[in-house]
Amino acid sequence: MTAAAPLRTALHGWHARHGARFVPFSGWEMPVQYTGILEEHRATRTAAGLFDVSHMGEATVSGPQAATFLDHVATNRMGDLGVGRARYTLLCAPDGGVVDDIIVYRTGPQSYLLCLNAGNTTGDLSWLGGHAKGFECEFLDASASYAQLALQGPRAVEIAARLAPSTVSLADVPRFSFVEIVLSGATMLASRTGYTGEDGFEFYLPPGQAEAFADALLAAGADLGLKPCGLGARDSLRLEAGLPLYGHEISREISPLQAGLGWAVKLDKPGGFIGRDALAEEAAAGPARRVVFFVLDDRRVPRADMVVSADGKPVGRVLSGTVSPILNLPIGSALINRAALVANAPLTVDVRGCAISMRLAKPPLHKQ
């Protein structure tokens, strides 16, 4: 048996020409870095970064019961989402475990666009497709219709605005809103969202126009310090910002309440949703463990699955770890038993036999 050839985005050749190093990621061959993760990370925090996130999946839901269907599968409110607005939500299993975390865009009174995690796209399509059968709506995989580029950083909006017609003010698009716009000849959806903790846009456009658009953006932002960035920087940026990554801070085993995402779980939503009862029960009892973020005053880097202890006894494990290129200190997230957090016991993480004190911190960690 041979492994399936990795999928490539429409920008694969563009990445190679810009010196990318590729890694396998969720069945895709994606750029992990161009010049270096630290440099790309800092460019995004101080100027702007351009990320190809075309590996993300997309799906559309349309029809008279599109909103009712989404309210049934999503933990957050979907029916009252305004046209032109976007919202973060979890999809949960009946036991409250997370199937995926997604962004939902309301594209019309009876139509939505969903952005899915690359590694979960296949599972989401069958999960959502299965549940959609009970509703008067059409659920379609639209992944092949879109390339997705994220332009993030303090100069991102200014750079995008340079490509926009004078009649449109991209700076006036509110956070978690989107517009349909023509930028450098390509019609696209420009959404004021992102996954870095910085201001910016995510663009959904036809794959055939992705290269020309990436070139136009890079040219428009060259004098402001825009750099192409890989998945390495995307991961360190999201961790500094305290944004969850599926399979790390949330999973089938880690519920949204444990992950501190209760704000996106509307237990009192009329009609309920899949997982509602389990989550209501967990909320009433109080989650038995919690995801926390931390900084180490050390050089050794915490990594997923390293053991966290209090008074020499294991009380949790690391979920994500890296070095903050802004703090120049190791940072991470961990899942800790509630009892240890309530006791406020000093926590240590075991890095290769060395117990290092953890300093719990509220994200964004780079603004500590």
Add this chain to the structure above:
Amino acid sequence: MSSVPDDLRYTKEHEWLKPAGDGTALVGITDYAQESLGDIVYVELPKPGAKFAAGATFGVVESVKAASDLYMPVAAEVVEINSALESMPELVNQVPYAGGWMLKIRVADATAVAKLLDAAAYTKLV
């Protein structure tokens, strides 16, 4: 293409060794290794005086993405470590064959050095 200087010896695990001619040698990781690891943020090294068998783990190099073990090319005792790497681990990226050296070792058996890969053999590997 990564650089492979002619005057060094190499291991399959991408360490280099530079004999000084007096029974000691410098050890580091190759240009290929540093490039594959990406930005190096921490190098964990043993204390001078520590003894290692050939192929034993003598330390760890941490990049943003992962931690990787470092292997002793030949049986040896550590004479000195490059303390500059404590504050400037990026030297391993910038000058892997010069300021990015990791250990000065006293080689237990000089004939073992000759059995390491030469530049031509290592170039074939990378």
